[in-house]
Amino acid sequence: MSKLMTTKLEELISGNKDIFYNELKTVINPVFTGLDEPEKYKKILSNIISQADRDSLLRQARLVCAATEYIENKKNKALIISAEMGTGKTDIAIKISMSQKLCPVYFIVCPPHLVQTWKEELVINYKNPNAYKAIVIKRWEDLVPYTKRNLWDDGVKYYFIVARESLKLSYPKKVAVNIKRRYITTEKELDGQTLMLKQLVKVAKCPDCDATLEEGNENFIDIESIPLKCECGCVLRQVDRSVSRRLMTREAIADYVFKNFTKGSYNVILDEIHEYKGGNTGQGNAMARLVSGARKTIGLTGTLMNGYASSLFYLLYRLNPNLMKKRLGYDHNQVKLFVDTYGAHEEIVDAKEVSTEGVVTRMGKRIALKEKPKISPYLLSVLLDMTIFLKLDEIKMPSNLQLPDYDETIELVPMEEELKRPYIAYLQKITAELRKDKRLLGNLATDAMAIPDMPFTPRSAQDKIFYTPALTREEFGTTAKERKLVEIVTPEMQEDRNCMVYITFTHQQVATDITDLLTTEFPNKIVKFLPSTIQAAKRKEWIEKNPCNILICNPELVKTGLTLLQFPTIIFYETTYNVSTLKQASRRSWRIGQTKAVKVIFMAYENTPQHKALELIGAKVAAANSLEGRLSGDDDLSSMGDNNDDIQLGATC
Numbered sequence: 001m002s003k004l005m006t007t008k009l010e011e012l013i014s015g016n017k018d019i020f021y022n023e024l025k026t027v028i029n030p031v032f033t034g035l036d037e038p039e040k041y042k043k044i045l046s047n048i049i050s051q052a053d054r055d056s057l058l059r060q061a062r063l064v065c066a067a068t069e070y071i072e073n074k075k076n077k078a079l080i081i082s083a084e085m086g087t088g089k090t091d092i093a094i095k096i097s098m099s100q101k102l103c104p105v106y107f108i109v110c111p112p113h114l115v116q117t118w119k120e121e122l123v124i125n126y127k128n129p130n131a132y133k134a135i136v137i138k139r140w141e142d143l144v145p146y147t148k149r150n151l152w153d154d155g156v157k158y159y160f161i162v163a164r165e166s167l168k169l170s171y172p173k174k175v176a177v178n179i180k181r182r183y184i185t186t187e188k189e190l191d192g193q194t195l196m197l198k199q200l201v202k203v204a205k206c207p208d209c210d211a212t213l214e215e216g217n218e219n220f221i222d223i224e225s226i227p228l229k230c231e232c233g234c235v236l237r238q239v240d241r242s243v244s245r246r247l248m249t250r251e252a253i254a255d256y257v258f259k260n261f262t263k264g265s266y267n268v269i270l271d272e273i274h275e276y277k278g279g280n281t282g283q284g285n286a287m288a289r290l291v292s293g294a295r296k297t298i299g300l301t302g303t304l305m306n307g308y309a310s311s312l313f314y315l316l317y318r319l320n321p322n323l324m325k326k327r328l329g330y331d332h333n334q335v336k337l338f339v340d341t342y343g344a345h346e347e348i349v350d351a352k353e354v355s356t357e358g359v360v361t362r363m364g365k366r367i368a369l370k371e372k373p374k375i376s377p378y379l380l381s382v383l384l385d386m387t388i389f390l391k392l393d394e395i396k397m398p399s400n401l402q403l404p405d406y407d408e409t410i411e412l413v414p415m416e417e418e419l420k421r422p423y424i425a426y427l428q429k430i431t432a433e434l435r436k437d438k439r440l441l442g443n444l445a446t447d448a449m450a451i452p453d454m455p456f457t458p459r460s461a462q463d464k465i466f467y468t469p470a471l472t473r474e475e476f477g478t479t480a481k482e483r484k485l486v487e488i489v490t491p492e493m494q495e496d497r498n499c500m501v502y503i504t505f506t507h508q509q510v511a512t513d514i515t516d517l518l519t520t521e522f523p524n525k526i527v528k529f530l531p532s533t534i535q536a537a538k539r540k541e542w543i544e545k546n547p548c549n550i551l552i553c554n555p556e557l558v559k560t561g562l563t564l565l566q567f568p569t570i571i572f573y574e575t576t577y578n579v580s581t582l583k584q585a586s587r588r589s590w591r592i593g594q595t596k597a598v599k600v601i602f603m604a605y606e607n608t609p610q611h612k613a614l615e616l617i618g619a620k621v622a623a624a625n626s627l628e629g630r631l632s633g634d635d636d637l638s639s640m641g642d643n644n645d646d647i648q649l650g651a652t653c
Helices: 007-013 017-028 037-047 058-072 089-097 112-125 142-146 164-168 254-258 281-293 312-319 319-328 336-344 379-385 417-433 440-453 481-495 511-519 538-544 579-586 609-627 635-640
Strands: 002-008 080-085 106-109 133-136 157-163 172-176 178-190 193-205 212-216 238-239 269-270 297-302 346-356 359-371 389-390 406-413 460-462 465-467 499-503 526-531 550-553 569-572 598-605 646-652
Touching: 017 172, 037 058, 037 172, 058 080, 058 089, 058 389, 080 089, 089 112, 089 269, 089 297, 106 164, 112 133, 112 164, 112 538, 133 142, 142 157, 142 254, 157 164, 164 254, 164 281, 178 526, 212 526, 254 281, 269 281, 281 312, 297 312, 312 336, 336 379, 336 481, 336 635, 389 569, 406 460, 406 481, 417 440, 417 460, 417 465, 440 511, 440 609, 481 511, 481 569, 481 598, 511 526, 511 550, 569 579, 579 609, 598 609
Parallel strands: 080 297, 080 389, 106 157, 106 269, 133 157, 269 297, 406 598, 499 550, 499 569, 526 550, 569 598
Antiparallel strands: 002 646, 172 238, 178 193, 193 212, 346 359, 460 465
């Protein structure tokens, strides 16, 4: 007799991990065999340890060895390190770059506020300060002294640190040459006779050395054929003042490197590579140009994808064009085909219903495709060839550095009917008018999320649809969500657990309302609001100089470059749609050195667009986690978008 048993996919895998591991080794044939060849492992590691001043934890050291062995191979041009926040990606990348087999010139491209961090990490890692040079590059002119000689002969590692925005910045330029006219004599045969003819021509000359660069007829010179620089070193471009008289000369650093550095003479380290997922973007195109001339490229990220397969298409195309074009067979414009294979689309049918004598027919039927947050397991097989995954809880730490528990919960709050009715009516009016005015889509997306948290503020959509509050703040008092926030924060304050409260619409009334609310409810505690006017590079300093029990801010402001161990409780009062922002902001305090259990709480009004947005972001997180080998939990955010992963097993009894 047989019966069916149901189990979670996570339980099935964890209970049989040894079997799965042995089977995977035979199928995948891993590049790194350090565990099976300890002598080889020690040799790679000693090559790095001899130069490094900071030790790595066991798991970090293994990753460094595996990555080094992979990237040293001539055929491997790009490596992705997808490691959770707090795992030490910067430290790992620097140690990989110490390999004596890799070329000694590196371009490090990172967010602007992390430029100084990278420079400091180099100081910490290198035992010998004379073994490397770290140069911050702000303009292409900063690179000129390093383009006229072979940097390989200096016997040191060069690290050129560039903010990713600077990589692309340039202004419209025109050719800067001296145009002169002169007569030339040419021979011409006419009726068997040779004639000497004088002809007036234009000549383009170098403004410094007066060398002839190009010649043309009286009316035309081929300006495009004039090189970027003359042989004397003079740059033959200047800002086109017809565009703006206030512009200063600036060439994109990516363009300058591509033109002036020999192909294969440098490596690239890209920090936060998920920021380059866009198609035709300035940052993405600049990154592609820089990478195209690199010998090796190492990409770092804590959030490789945003839940959609399309977020990886252009990233993979730029990092590994041979993989995408030759192995997988995709052209640069075939992102839809890529999603069909490795993601999912849903059909959206838009049609008008017409009733004639009791018969309902559909007119003007239109089918549109919308990408769903889903990842095919086949995509993992593509990434495994060039990606190393590392999760924070996989790092085996000394007993004094053991990570505490990490817990995610969802708090759905019923919205008061007197506030919900005008809100829903307003959204319905916008939805009904969308066919006539597509501009209303922006209003719908913003107001659907914002109004529940500022229900007493009038709003309008394109000055023709108006939201009128049913009551004033004075008449109504605090909302259900605000009271729930106070209920959540109260025990945390009693237990001396500082709280970080994330608010998306900080530039509107929400920030003021929540700051005032928490200041009033907790008069003996310090409540601070981090404004967006504080520059990214100065936010760490601002937080250190403004110690508090409750910090309110937009998650975008603290998603990278900050360790906030002092806030073990994180509350998303409002939720962002951006998976990368959410995942990174939620891990600000779950880091090495944290001694308290970390709580992350997501809040939303139940059965509202806020609730639907939380389900959507949960589905994105679940898809992103599946790619990184992490399955959904029972209570975390990913479970909200979790498809049923129950497995039915046949058992004989």
